[in-house]
Amino acid sequence: MAHCVSLHQATGCASSVRDIVGVPSLNFCPARHAVSLSPARRSRKQSFVFLKSERVSAGPSSCRSRTSIRCSSHEEGEAQLNVEESDEFERSFQPYGIPEMTMPDRWDVVGLGQAMVDFSGIVEDGFLQGLGLVKGTRKVVNHEERGNCIRALDGRNYKVTAGGSLSNTLVALARLGAGYNDEPSLNVAMTGSVGSDALGDFYRTKLKRANVHFLSEPIPNGTTGTVIVLTTPDAQRTMLSYQGMSSLINYDEALEEQIASSKILVVEGYLWELSETVESIAKACQSAREKGILVALTASDISCVKRHREKMWKVMSESADMIFCNSDEARALLNGDGNMSPAMAAEILSKFCHLVSVTDGARGSYIGLKGEVSYVQPAPCVPVDTCGAGDAYAAGVLYGILRGIPHLKGIGNLAARVASVVVGQQGTRLREEDAKELSSSVPTFACMPVGLINLTAHEEQSVNA
Secondary structure, three states: OOEEOOOOEOOEOOOOHHHHOOOOOOOOOHHHEEEEEEOOOOOOOOOOEEEEEEEOOOOOOOOOEEEEEEEEEOOOEEEEEEEEEOOOOOOEEOOOOOOOOOOOOOEEEEEEOOOEEEEEEEOOHHHHHHOOOOOOOEEEOOHHHHHHHHHHOOOOOEEEEEEOHHHHHHHHHHHHOOOHHHOOOOOEEEEOOOEOOHHHHHHHHHHHHOOEEEOOOOEOOOOOEEEEEEEOOOOOEEEEEEOHHHHOOOOOHHHHHHHHOEEEEEEOHHHHHOHHHHHHHHHHHHHHHHOOOEEEEEOOOHHHHHHHHHHHHHHHHHHOOEEEEEHHHHHHHOOOOOOOOHHHHHHHHHHHHOEEEEEOHHHOEEEEEOOEEEEEOOOOOOOOOOOOHHHHHHHHHHHHHHOOOOEHHHHHHHHHHHHHHHHOOOOOOOOHHHHHHHHHOOOOOOOOOOOHHHOEOOOOOOOOO
């Protein structure tokens, strides 16, 4: 099916990327501008596109703008589309260079989370002050506020990615499970909500390139959620979150079928911030539990845990088999103070939801299984960017379980190595070549039915002990 990309508004041609996100045009001739999404400053370590507005020549009577859309990455090649747009119609396109993916009968993992497109750029303190933003904070904004920020970014370079904590985990898992060493490939999918706009198409296409199926159909006339990440020279990040359609997740027949055909359901913690989705989360987790499907929750953010602890705890204690969190989030779940050790938090939490991973930065991590805790040393690396480390760690744990590693220590060591690779690079996504190397280093185990009952706390124990 063709993906419709609207790059112009009803009154004229696309004048800049601001039109893609629904921001009114500034005072310049739309016929003399074009949207350029180009691989500027491309790094071998990242997949992204830069967006900027640039002038193109046009005749005095022309009412057309040349639109260039290019998505590039080191492992995916390049795809470029040039179209001449007029006022009378919208162009639709099939993503170039992306083979059609066969829909499997069953999924190894289905993720339920926010589908958000990330815009990130470097700004000075004065930029934040001009928008009335407090540096280092995260703010939920409306459509108008998002527009104000995009207008202020006009003329600057900024990176655009199919972002989100859950998508980082799912992409890493799909790349680890890409079928190396004659292993069967893992089938990984995500469900969430995107609009029928260009950003929604961008999000779905980028996941598809990473072998993650996006199962949800775009919402007609809807807008895709975005996160604008503004980083100042002192490395502090200020984030503006526009929810768009990401809050519209309903537990319906389609979602029930997707869950029923999976082995593991992973629910992103940020969904708790959306009051409209809380009931859907509870129903989805309960349905999975009743069908014998493993349920994993991600805590996502300490402030999110503090605001929604009671609701999270209810679902966790009644339906969850696994939870992924860092030490601060673990303490918040337990209403503990800062003196509670990560090991103690992992031990207590694992009595309620079987398996818990608690990461503690450079100090390592702890994995608890039904009250028993294993300490996992951090894998050696030179840290470059810690963003996405927890997402990668979760992918390592899921991969270890799906590949039948029978003991916590082995799963933890693999997860720590996956996280260290991501920490040692710029960007949050595990690269294909690194995933292949990591996957190839995992010993072959007789793949058991996916379940935590097969796991033991220590390597020296037999799987049948």
